[in-house]
Amino acid sequence: xxxxxxxxxxxxxxxxxxxxxxxxxxxxxxxxxxxxxxxxxxxxxxxxxxxxxxxxxxxxxxxxxxxxxxxxxxxxxxxxxxxxxxxxxxxxxxxxxxxxxxxxxxxxxxxxx
Amino acid sequence: xxxxxxxxxxxxxxxxxxxxxxxxxxxxxxxxxxxxxxxxxxxxxxxxxxxxxxxxxxxxxxxxxxxxxxxxxxxxxxxxxxxxxxxxxxxxxxxxxxxxxxxxxxxxxxxxxxxxxxxxx
Numbered sequence: 380x381x382x383x384x385x386x387x388x389x390x391x392x393x394x395x396x397x398x399x400x401x402x403x404x405x406x407x408x409x410x411x412x413x414x415x416x417x418x419x420x421x422x423x424x425x426x427x428x429x430x431x432x433x434x435x436x437x438x439x440x441x442x443x444x445x446x447x448x449x450x451x452x453x454x455x456x457x458x459x460x461x462x463x464x465x466x467x468x469x470x471x472x473x474x475x476x477x478x479x480x481x482x483x484x485x486x487x488x489x490x491x492x
Numbered sequence: 493x494x495x496x497x498x499x500x501x502x503x504x505x506x507x508x509x510x511x512x513x514x515x516x517x518x519x520x521x522x523x524x525x526x527x528x529x530x531x532x533x534x535x536x537x538x539x540x541x542x543x544x545x546x547x548x549x550x551x552x553x554x555x556x557x558x559x560x561x562x563x564x565x566x567x568x569x570x571x572x573x574x575x576x577x578x579x580x581x582x583x584x585x586x587x588x589x590x591x592x593x594x595x596x597x598x599x600x601x602x603x604x605x606x607x608x609x610x611x612x613x
Contacts, residue, residue, distance in 0.1 A: 419600050428588055428604035476599040480554040483539040
């Protein structure tokens with residue numbers, strides 16, 4: 380299985396400031412057929428299911444605010460929240476879908492400083 | 493807009509079989525080339541993919557659970573189901589059903605149920 384490792388486990392950011400979450404895969408998730416990285420990001424608020432934010436590493440899901448952006452390639456990826464809002468307090472997960480079984484990172488908890 | 497809803501017992505005894513159903517509304521399981529998945533989340537922990545089923549009935553199971561898990565689909569009832577046998581306390585988790593965001597065949601989960609807590613005790 381591909382192991383996904385996120386850092387940090389938690390971070391506290393002031394409102395309006397940038398939050399950066401990292402995700403590292405144990406092997407490349409670059410899909411050669413379309414030259415895209417098979418990496419998705421999800422947001423999970425307490426008591427709710429995860430919500431898809433981005434896929435193919437940087438494609439934002441419809442309806443997701445543009446303050447959320449994904450980047451990275453092969454084994455190293457980043458989710459950036461450009462200006463943290465109160466409603467962004469949540470746990471964020473990365474997930475690879477390059478190979479089965481799909482696997483998730485352990486999650487990063489984002490709080491307000 | 494497709495919606496998914498899990499149902500089933502919230503308490504299962506050790507060594508017994510956990511059975512859950514995911515009812516789909518707002519769309520037919522048999523239309524579209526979607527994969528229908530089960531994922532679980534241990535209390536306060538990360539997410540684990542259990543497996544998925546295609547509308548044809550073909551399945552994939554996480555090797556970590558293979559041998560104990562069966563996922564099936566009933567297109568006439570527009571639902572799919574999870575059976576996990578020989579459960580232990582380690583199977584206590586919130587169980588989610590979900591669907592891919594599109595029919596590309598890639599496991600990007602765009603639609604989720606609300607989840608149901610199953611306790612093994």
